[in-house]
Amino acid sequence: MKSANRGRGHESSSAECWAAEKLQEGKIWPAPEGARRAKAFEIYRFDPDRHEGPRIDTYHVDLDECGPMVLDALFFIKNRIDSTLVFRRSCGEGVCGSCSMNIDGTNTIACTKPISDIKGAVRIYPLPHLPVIKDLVPDMTDFFAQYASIEPWLKTKSPTPEKEWRQSPEERHQLDGLYECILCACCTTGCPSYWWNGTRFLGPATLLHAHRWILDSRDEATGERRARL
Numbered sequence: 001m002k003s004a005n006r007g008r009g010h011e012s013s014s015a016e017c018w019a020a021e022k023l024q025e026g027k028i029w030p031a032p033e034g035a036r037r038a039k040a041f042e043i044y045r046f047d048p049d050r051h052e053g054p055r056i057d058t059y060h061v062d063l064d065e066c067g068p069m070v071l072d073a074l075f076f077i078k079n080r081i082d083s084t085l086v087f088r089r090s091c092g093e094g095v096c097g098s099c100s101m102n103i104d105g106t107n108t109i110a111c112t113k114p115i116s117d118i119k120g121a122v123r124i125y126p127l128p129h130l131p132v133i134k135d136l137v138p139d140m141t142d143f144f145a146q147y148a149s150i151e152p153w154l155k156t157k158s159p160t161p162e163k164e165w166r167q168s169p170e171e172r173h174q175l176d177g178l179y180e181c182i183l184c185a186c187c188t189t190g191c192p193s194y195w196w197n198g199t200r201f202l203g204p205a206t207l208l209h210a211h212r213w214i215l216d217s218r219d220e221a222t223g224e225r226r227a228r229l
Contacts, residue, residue, distance in 0.1 A: 022053065023044070023053075023054050023055060023056050024052075024053055024054070024055040024056070025055065025056060026045055026055035026056050026057040026058070027057050027058070028057070028058040029057070029058065029059045029060060029081055029082065030060055031060035031062070032060070032062045032065075035060070035062035035064070035065075036062075036064060037062065037063040037064050038060045038061065038062055038063070039060065039061055039063055039073075039115065039121070039122065040058055040059070040060055040120075040121040040122070041058070041059045041060075041061055041073055041077065041121065041122045041124060042056050042057075042058050042121050042122070042123045042124070043056065043057055043058075043059065043077070043085065043124045043135075043136070044056060044124065044125040044126060044132075044135065044136065045057050045085075045135055046132050046134060046135060047084075047134060047135070048133075048134060054132070057082070058121075059077045059081055059082065061073050061076050061077065061081075063115065066115075068114055068115060068116065069110065069111055069112065069113060069114060069115065070103055070110040070111075070113045070114075070115055070118075070122065070124070071089060071092060071099050071110035071111040071113075072115075073115060073122070074087055074089075074110060074124075074136075085135060085136075086134045086135035086136065086137055087099065087101070087110075087135060087136040087137060088136070088137055089110070089111065091111070092111045093111065094109055094111055094112040094182075095182060096182060097109065097182035097183050097184030097185070098184075099111050100127055100184035100185055100186050101124060101125065101126055101127060101136050102124070102125040102126065102127060102128055103118070103122065103123070103124050104117075104118045104122060104123055105123070107127060107128070107185075107186035107187070107189060107190045108186060109184055109186070110124075124136065126138045127185055127186070127189040128189050128190070129189050129194070129195045129198070130142075130143070130185075130189055138189075140185060142198065142199075143183075143185050143188060143203070143205075143206075144183075146202050146203065146206045147183065147205070147206050147209065149202070149206075149228075150202070150206060150209060150210040150213070150225070150228070150229075151213075151225075151228075152209050152210075152212075152213060153213075154213075154216070154218055154219055155213075155219055155220060155221035155224070155225075156218070156219070156220045156221075157220050157221075158220060165218040166218075167217055167218055168217075171217035174215050174216075174217070175212060175215060175216060178208060178209070178211060178212035178215070179212055181205060181208055181209060181212075183205060183209075185205060187203075187204045187205055188203035188204055188205045188206070191203060191204055202229075207229075210225065210229060213225060214226065
């Protein structure tokens with residue numbers, strides 16, 4: 001597999017793209033003594049300060065002492081086993097998209113992914129085809145720059161109303177299925193077209209938001225938006 005950022009994935013030691021790297025076997029942390037339901041978590045590790053290639057560390061978590069979601073297991077590992085593990089998280093409710101990562105071969109959100117859905121060891125990697133800053137934290141700079149390029153805000157020429165820009169229920173209904181996107185980048189980093197043309201193709205998440213603003217009945221820059229795409 002090649003990187004969508006193959007031209008910049010090795011600009012510095014702090015940005016490695018895991019899909020293009022040969023992974024080394026790392027440290028294996030044994031199951032806690034007395035654990036009745038121990039489960040293995042194989043986690044991608046990369047520390048730019050160590051000047052080493054990426055590795056896979058294996059942790060054994062006692063599920064009786066851990067919450068039900070993969071994010072709970074990551075907290076368990078960081079708080080009780082290895083405090084050096086680095087990952088992003090925020091709301092813990094599937095709203096912010098911060099904890100998006102590749103779990104068991106699928107891009108998803110760790111806070112809403114049940115551990116019980118995964119048979120055998122839980123394999124966790126950062127989102128693919130992005131440079132990795134450290135461990136499970138990818139560099140999202142290009143992703144958010146592409147999102148900003150569509151100017152995702154209401155653009156109008158009419159005088160600003162005294163209250164709100166009005167919209168009928170039917171017009172509002174057209175935005176259903178579009179505005180809910182939380183910009184987790186799971187779809188974009190799982191898109192083959194984005195892998196090969198990441199600098200030219202905006203990716204599904206950004207295009208979805210562009211479509212959302214084109215459909216918005218309150219927006220008055222439809223032609224401009226289409227021309228920019």
